[in-house]
Amino acid sequence: PALPLPPLSGEAAEVLTALAGANMASLAFDPSSYTDETLVVNGKPVAFRAYRNIPYAALPKDAERQRMSIFIPAAYLTGGTINGYTAKTAPIFLPNGVGGYMPGEIQEPSERSRMTGAPNASLIALSRGLVVAAPAIRGRTDKDASGSYIGKAPSLVVDYKAAVQYLRYNAARLPAGNTDRIIANGTSAGGALSALLGATGGSADYADALAEIGAAGGRDDIYAASCYCPITDLDHADMAYEWIFAGVNDYHQSAKGSMPPAAGAASSGNTAVNRPLNAPAEGAAAPMTEEQSTASARLKELYPAYLNSLGLKDASGSPMLLNPDGTGSFAEYVKALYQASAQSALDRKADLGGADWFTVRDGKAANVDLTKYAAWATRLKAAPAFDKLDRSSGENDVFGTTANVPRHFTDFARRYDPAHGDLAPDADIRRMNPLGYIGTAGVKTAPHFRIRHGAKDRDTALAVPAVLALRLQNAGIDVDFAVPWGQGHGGDYDLDELFNWIDRICK
Ligand code: DHB
Numbered sequence: 001p002a003l004p005l006p007p008l009s010g011e012a013a014e015v016l017t018a019l020a021g022a023n024m025a026s027l028a029f030d031p032s033s034y035t036d037e038t039l040v041v042n043g044k045p046v047a048f049r050a051y052r053n054i055p056y057a058a059l060p061k062d063a064e065r066q067r068m069s070i071f072i073p074a075a076y077l078t079g080g081t082i083n084g085y086t087a088k089t090a091p092i093f094l095p096n097g098v099g100g101y102m103p104g105e106i107q108e109p110s111e112r113s114r115m116t117g118a119p120n121a122s123l124i125a126l127s128r129g130l131v132v133a134a135p136a137i138r139g140r141t142d143k144d145a146s147g148s149y150i151g152k153a154p155s156l157v158v159d160y161k162a163a164v165q166y167l168r169y170n171a172a173r174l175p176a177g178n179t180d181r182i183i184a185n186g187t188s189a190g191g192a193l194s195a196l197l198g199a200t201g202g203s204a205d206y207a208d209a210l211a212e213i214g215a216a217g218g219r220d221d222i223y224a225a226s227c228y229c230p231i232t233d234l235d236h237a238d239m240a241y242e243w244i245f246a247g248v249n250d251y252h253q254s255a256k257g258s259m260p261p262a263a264g265a266a267s268s269g270n271t272a273v274n275r276p277l278n279a280p281a282e283g284a285a286a287p288m289t290e291e292q293s294t295a296s297a298r299l300k301e302l303y304p305a306y307l308n309s310l311g312l313k314d315a316s317g318s319p320m321l322l323n324p325d326g327t328g329s330f331a332e333y334v335k336a337l338y339q340a341s342a343q344s345a346l347d348r349k350a351d352l353g354g355a356d357w358f359t360v361r362d363g364k365a366a367n368v369d370l371t372k373y374a375a376w377a378t379r380l381k382a383a384p385a386f387d388k389l390d391r392s393s394g395e396n397d398v399f400g401t402t403a404n405v406p407r408h409f410t411d412f413a414r415r416y417d418p419a420h421g422d423l424a425p426d427a428d429i430r431r432m433n434p435l436g437y438i439g440t441a442g443v444k445t446a447p448h449f450r451i452r453h454g455a456k457d458r459d460t461a462l463a464v465p466a467v468l469a470l471r472l473q474n475a476g477i478d479v480d481f482a483v484p485w486g487q488g489h490g491g492d493y494d495l496d497e498l499f500n501w502i503d504r505i506c507k
Helices: 010-021 074-078 121-127 155-169 189-199 204-212 237-245 290-309 329-347 370-377 394-398 411-416 426-430 463-474 495-506
Strands: 035-041 044-055 067-073 092-095 131-135 182-187 224-228 250-258 280-287 359-361 364-366 448-452 478-482
Touching: 035 121, 044 074, 044 121, 067 074, 067 121, 092 121, 092 155, 121 131, 121 495, 131 155, 155 182, 155 189, 155 204, 182 189, 189 224, 189 448, 224 495, 237 290, 237 370, 237 411, 237 463, 290 411, 290 463, 329 364, 329 370, 329 463, 329 478, 448 463, 448 495, 463 478
Parallel strands: 092 131, 092 182, 182 224, 224 448, 448 478
Antiparallel strands: 035 044, 044 067, 067 131, 250 280, 359 364
């Protein structure tokens, strides 16, 4: 419907004209624009219809970026079934391509994933009868035509939500897909976004930002979130990192910034080669400075009070706590996670990678030593790991201003920054942390989460996803959480298991 435009002059008229031109009609899914394609998985053809580069926001800040592609398994176009799903019941897989809090690209189905070299998650999803909706997402380096930075916090999660609203708005127009079975997937910063989307369904905190980009409105809660190595709880991750790595004085992050992986990288495990796109680069070991070592010791001391403030319990209801020296029931819980990972390696006679931080007797792993673990895993990041005192991290950048000035997101780093750089607004820090939303009033958290963090991942401390998992579990959410052996910082390395999990929760 056309807006009645009163005779206005100047800026107001321009704004109204823009709004009228971008009315919601432009968000109606167009079923006539597609291509039919086939790719191959395990020697079998996977036929699908591709609807590409659809705007999901009527008032985009970046009209090129804020688009998504939708892929429909061909069988649903002729009333067929795949893997027990029909056009009506097929879950919708919603991968994001975000890494390093950089802009995320549309996750096209591909026979060669850039992370694993094998068919990627979008293609496997199609082969297993899921609809794929893959949005591109604004990130920390995106600018508009005037040079203003429009992809800082919280725009990444706002875009992800807008994509969900678009799907629900168009539920009756889409050829297939059950919008009550939307499943997010992402790795690292993308894993954090998946967790955020899952945690914050319907929260009013994002309403203004969604309206500003002309999102379709309506529900943005999802059914499930798959989170590989989520780089999350950013405002407490520095303490968690030192809780485990304080005492390890050499770090391995290169000063050169992020490094894309080699094309066609096929190996798994903790290599620089298969690190996600835009993850901080690995470099030669370097000693921390005195300032960094001092920050490390201070942060380690602060973690127990934070952890204890969360009031977490394990599955049997026992309190998860830490003593001032960092020992305690939560430490035992983290040890048990590593022990289960080591046990899985022993059970399948996997390469133990020189691990010397647990004992083996009669084929059983025991006596996990977290100090030895930290020395074996090595420290990737100098302290503070995320909120750098000089505001030089990707996270400082994602919390930056529209003029691209990086900001702090912890009182600690701001305090010890000799220049006392600005802190990001509370509302932005809050909207980037799923922990503040899970199980709260007015929010519909996804009922299912799957979280994976490799046993040798040290881009963030295992305590971070462990706290996320406990918080979810304590709110009554179904959580499948594990620490795969032989994996470093990466994702999508166990797609058969991922899609088996999706089948279990959807059928
Ligand atoms: C990613 C990795 C990091 O170590 C980090 O701090 C932020 C993001 C990533 O791979 O997305």
